[in-house]
Amino acid sequence: MRMVVVIALPALALLLLAAHFFRAGLLPLSVLSVGLTGLLFVRRPWAATALQAALWLGTLEWLRTAWLIAARRAAQGQPFARMLVILGAVAAVTLLAALVLRHDRARRTSAIAHAELS
Secondary structure (H helix, E strand, C coil), X not given: CHHHHHHHHHHHHHHHHHXXXXXXXXXXXXXXXXXXXXXXXXXXXXHHHHHHHHHHHHHHHHHHHHHHHHHHHHHXXXXXXXXXXXXXXXXHHHHHHHHHHHCHHHHHHCCCCCCCCC
């Protein structure tokens, strides 16, 4: 069960980022986000570090996007609270995915863990 969470949560977060970038017309970043899901199956420490970095940056991107949309909607006199809750939840899931990869137990028991073959 743990392995499913360790793989599914980061995969979901990366795919949501890919959809976000695709909608914004940033195809290279969209392809990169999808491609990073492949690192979930690489058993090297650098892969986990790269995924963590991508997910931290993804969290910042969601927060930046929420800020920009909220500011634009507020300036137009439109409601923005529901959008902030939704994008805040997506940012929280992305952050949680990064934290799952950081946890030592997850590193030892997941497909992302460094295989210690000595």
